[in-house]
Amino acid sequence: MSEAVQEEQRFFRDDWYGEEITGRHYVRCEFHETDFSEAVTRNSVFTDCVFGNVRFNASRHTDSAFTGCTFRRCNFFDAEFTGCKLVGATFTECELRPLRVTGGDWSFTGLAGADLRAVTFQGVRMREADLTGADCAGAVFADVDLSGAALHAVKLPKAELRGSDLSALDPLNAELAGAIVSPEQAAVLVTSLGLRVRA
Template sequence: MEDFRDADLSNQRWEGRHFEQADFTDADMRGLVTKGCTFDHCDFTRVDLGESKHATSAFRSCTFERTNLMHSEFRGCSLLGATFHECRFRPWQVTDTDLTLASLGAANFRALTLAGLRFREANLTGADLRECDLSGSDLTGARLMEAKLSDADLRGARMDANGLRQATLTGAKVDIDMAIAFAAAHGLQVGD
């Protein structure tokens, strides 16, 4: 366990570093650049990660509470099992990143590009995903109760029957496969 509470870690460059159960509460990590770093069970409560850049880094089972992630970038990262509560995301650039089992309830992602991300079994209850580009994303098993996906791009995305029934999908763009799955999830008999 390492204590980085209230530390000024802004504009640093970290490569291949490993942190386990580190406490970064209230740290200034604005502009931090990480590459190939791992953070296991770390606490990022009230941390300023604005304008930070992360490539192939893992934030496994980490806590992000009231964390500033505005203008940050995550490329090829893992946020497996991470918990996000009352965080500021917009704008947020995330590509080729795994958010499996992440808790993102009530998060505001409106109009963000989240294409191709893995949200398997993630908690997206009450999340605002309106106008998001979720094309090619994997939402299999995600909890989408009261999630707002109106006008989202879901072409090529994967979503199970529960998600198709739970989320608000008015005006969403879907491909034929999802349209058929949506119809079946709502009790329609498709075909002959």
């Protein structure tokens, strides 16, 4: 049974280290310099919340939602998100490595300029996400829906991209050296270059 919704509360330097956060709902709350290290969230909802200088190190999030949330200078070292919804969330000056995301919906997320080297996104919906200028070298985007995503100047050298929707990717405005794609994806990229493939 979920707890009552907490609205417009401000948490400052709270210690939530290792806490089990289940079935909670926070709306327009602010979390500043709070320690969520090794915390676990399940079926919890954070709506339009602000997280500033929050530590999410080694935290685990399952079937939770962080919709419309703002993350500024937060640390997600070794964090995992499974089946979570982060639609419209924005990340600014955050430490996101290493991060593992499995399933869920990260559409419309703001990750422009983010350092996403060697992070893993698997089976995630990232429609219209903003990855402009993001450094995704060696990252895994496996079976990810990137349709409509902003991918200008994105860096994807040696990234694993098989199974993902790359229809929004302009090969002339991205770094792709050594990236791994399937034959079907290669055809999409070649077509976007204006070439015609014939047997």
